Amino acid sequence: MNAITFLGNSTMIPSQCILRAFSRTSPSKYIRDTAFRSYPSRFSSCINQYRNANSDRIIRTTNAVPFCTDRQSSVTAQVVFEARSLSASTTCANDRTLDQIYTKNGLNVKPLVVERLKGHEKDEEVVNGDDKSVNRASFEGVKSNDLEEEAWRLLRDSVVTYCDSPVGTVAAKDPTDTMPSNYDQVFIRDFVPSALAFLLKGESEIVRNFLLHTLQLQSWEKTVDCYSPGQGLMPASFKVRTLPLEEDKFEEVLDPDFGEAAIGRVAPVDSGLWWIILLRAYGKITGDYSLQERIDVQTGIKMIANLCLADGFDMFPTLLVTDGSCMIDRRMGIHGHPLEIQALFYSALRSSREMITVNDSSKNIIKTISNRLSALSFHIRENYWVDKNKINEIYRYKTEEYSMDATNKFNIYPEQVSPWLMDWVPESPDSGFLIGNLQPAHMDFRFFTLGNLWSIISSLGTPKQNQAILNLIEEKWNDLVGHMPLKICYPALESSEWHIITGSDPKNTPWSYHNGGSWPTLLWQFTLACIKMGRSELAEKAVTMAEKRLQADQWPEYYDTRDGKFIGKQSRLYQTWTIAGFLTSKQLLQNPEIASSLFWEEDLELLESCVCVLTKSGRKKCSRAAAKSQILI
Numbered sequence: 001m002n003a004i005t006f007l008g009n010s011t012m013i014p015s016q017c018i019l020r021a022f023s024r025t026s027p028s029k030y031i032r033d034t035a036f037r038s039y040p041s042r043f044s045s046c047i048n049q050y051r052n053a054n055s056d057r058i059i060r061t062t063n064a065v066p067f068c069t070d071r072q073s074s075v076t077a078q079v080v081f082e083a084r085s086l087s088a089s090t091t092c093a094n095d096r097t098l099d100q101i102y103t104k105n106g107l108n109v110k111p112l113v114v115e116r117l118k119g120h121e122k123d124e125e126v127v128n129g130d131d132k133s134v135n136r137a138s139f140e141g142v143k144s145n146d147l148e149e150e151a152w153r154l155l156r157d158s159v160v161t162y163c164d165s166p167v168g169t170v171a172a173k174d175p176t177d178t179m180p181s182n183y184d185q186v187f188i189r190d191f192v193p194s195a196l197a198f199l200l201k202g203e204s205e206i207v208r209n210f211l212l213h214t215l216q217l218q219s220w221e222k223t224v225d226c227y228s229p230g231q232g233l234m235p236a237s238f239k240v241r242t243l244p245l246e247e248d249k250f251e252e253v254l255d256p257d258f259g260e261a262a263i264g265r266v267a268p269v270d271s272g273l274w275w276i277i278l279l280r281a282y283g284k285i286t287g288d289y290s291l292q293e294r295i296d297v298q299t300g301i302k303m304i305a306n307l308c309l310a311d312g313f314d315m316f317p318t319l320l321v322t323d324g325s326c327m328i329d330r331r332m333g334i335h336g337h338p339l340e341i342q343a344l345f346y347s348a349l350r351s352s353r354e355m356i357t358v359n360d361s362s363k364n365i366i367k368t369i370s371n372r373l374s375a376l377s378f379h380i381r382e383n384y385w386v387d388k389n390k391i392n393e394i395y396r397y398k399t400e401e402y403s404m405d406a407t408n409k410f411n412i413y414p415e416q417v418s419p420w421l422m423d424w425v426p427e428s429p430d431s432g433f434l435i436g437n438l439q440p441a442h443m444d445f446r447f448f449t450l451g452n453l454w455s456i457i458s459s460l461g462t463p464k465q466n467q468a469i470l471n472l473i474e475e476k477w478n479d480l481v482g483h484m485p486l487k488i489c490y491p492a493l494e495s496s497e498w499h500i501i502t503g504s505d506p507k508n509t510p511w512s513y514h515n516g517g518s519w520p521t522l523l524w525q526f527t528l529a530c531i532k533m534g535r536s537e538l539a540e541k542a543v544t545m546a547e548k549r550l551q552a553d554q555w556p557e558y559y560d561t562r563d564g565k566f567i568g569k570q571s572r573l574y575q576t577w578t579i580a581g582f583l584t585s586k587q588l589l590q591n592p593e594i595a596s597s598l599f600w601e602e603d604l605e606l607l608e609s610c611v612c613v614l615t616k617s618g619r620k621k622c623s624r625a626a627a628k629s630q631i632l633i
């Protein structure tokens with residue numbers, strides 16, 4: 001029996017592209033449904049629709065299981081059911097079903113008309129949306145040189161299609177690599193610079209498809225050792241697999257990896273955050289806000305937000321995660337409250353606050369998001385920030401203070417201020433950075449680039465702090481940029497620290513890979529941060545430097561050594577996010593006004609509510625002026 005007979009409709013003819021879940025269904029589902037019992041590895045409870053060959057209608061199968069997990073979500077179950085049952089089976093984008101699902105539901109709809117052209121031609125979109133869309137004319141006249149032409153050719157080569165529609169880009173496409181591991185998959189985080197490069201070129205179809213297909217993966221049944229992680233979790237990556245059917249037919253399926261196959265079984269906490277950030281960017285750049293208004297997309301945003309905002313044992317507003325839950329997806333001592341996750345969390349919450357449609361049922365979540373944003377920025381600004389004076393203060397900390405008014409709230413032992421930090425921190429009060437992690441009796445003083453850059457981009461840091469971070473990068477150019485922008489973190493863990501903290505990881509030896517390696521993909525995020533702070537010249541300097549080597553070195557994933565001189569020991573070549581990050585940086589520099597739609601300015605309302613909360617405990621005066629004074633911290 002194949003998928004067609006299983007669905008049990010004799011009027012259906014096999015299609016070349018039968019789209020369905022390919023998941024590792026949990027044992028409980030097999031018992032509930034006999035069909036599933038017979039085909040446990042091939043069918044997921046998400047198969048609840050198919051396309052009737054004789055009509056263009058979407059039909060719900062009678063034996064559909066409405067949702068893929070037994071867990072309760074704080075998002076109204078009915079809303080989830082409605083949204084998912086209308087969108088859970090992935091559909092061939094070229095039959096326009098993704099749009100039909102939306103209009104069929106008839107909720108909150110602004111009609112969307114998309115005329116798709118073949119090949120690499122620009123999408124012609126007539127969108128009844130906000131007219132804040134980017135003026136495409138501004139892209140014209142931008143001459144790309146040979147280097148950019150090669151980069152574009154490689155980026156287009158990395159595109160993955162699903163039922164003849166582009167849905168993402170593979171992580172790397174090195175023709176000489178015979179063991180691609182999972183680098184032949186579409187990673188959520190890796191696709192972000194590809195998406196921006198395409199969007200900034202006026203090609204939005206691939207991004208829209210990516211957002212909608214990954215949204216459907218969010219509901220997949222996922223299990224690691226019989227345990228299902230939270231419902232809103234987005235996969236780290238997915239692969240389009242082709243499975244044989246009867247005769248010479250085949251079907252394509254999307255096969256997500258939620259960490260259950262990943263090395264170390266790391267949780268892709270950042271995936272959902274990146275998805276939300278990209279969704280906002282899609283709206284800002286294309287002007288097609290109807291995508292984010294769709295009920296299934298709204299539900300997706302809320303599910304991710306709910307997962308992150310769920311009550312736990314946390315004492316801090318920061319998100320508590322396990323090691324390796326982001327770009328650094330191996331053991332590197334970044335469990336707890338790593339800055340990278342907090343900065344992406346903050347950015348995703350700010351995006352969600354903008355995108356969630358305001359109505360009676362969303363009031364609570366919007367309020368929860370706003371409260372968390374206030375508390376998060378206050379906590380990070382106060383406790384993660386270090387400059388010379390703050391380090392001196394920590395160096396002189398008293399410990400074991402039991403009281404509400406303790407100065408050394410986290411009981412940090414001054415011995416943690418290591419000699420490298422005292423030497424490294426700039427003398428000037430105008431330079432500083434946000435530390436990598438904060439937990440009871442533990443400050444991780446390493447400089448993590450992505451977290452600091454996203455703190456600038458999202459205004460998690462104060463304007464003064466944001467400027468000071470760029471000052472630090474400029475002052476420490478040799479350490480943080482060297483021969484190739486930019487170091488993933490500084491300094492590297494060496495000797496016994498490497499041994500204990502990484503577990504003697506041979507891939508993360510000192511000044512290699514995640515342990516102080518240099519990652520060209522960080523260039524686009526640096527560029528965005530520099531443009532925001534009016535420091536484009538710094539970004540230009542970094543791009544010019546990268547330009548000299550990337551093509552000759554075959555677009556490596558990362559570089560090694562203290563100053564990024566060598567191509568990384570185990571670095572992939574033709575790494576897509578290196579290529580896309582470079583192209584995006586170039587485009588952002590050419591179009592700073594578009595770049596400005598991708599970052600956030602300080603939000604006084606958020607500051608005000610934080611100050612007001614503090615006022616209730618009588619510690620600060622509640623006023624807009626008090627909020628403003630926060631900015632100057």
Ligand code: GLC
Nearest residue numbers: 171187189190326327328329
């Ligand atoms: C490595 C990186 C990760 C990236 C993946 C695909 O695992 O650590 O950040 O997403 O490769 O490029």
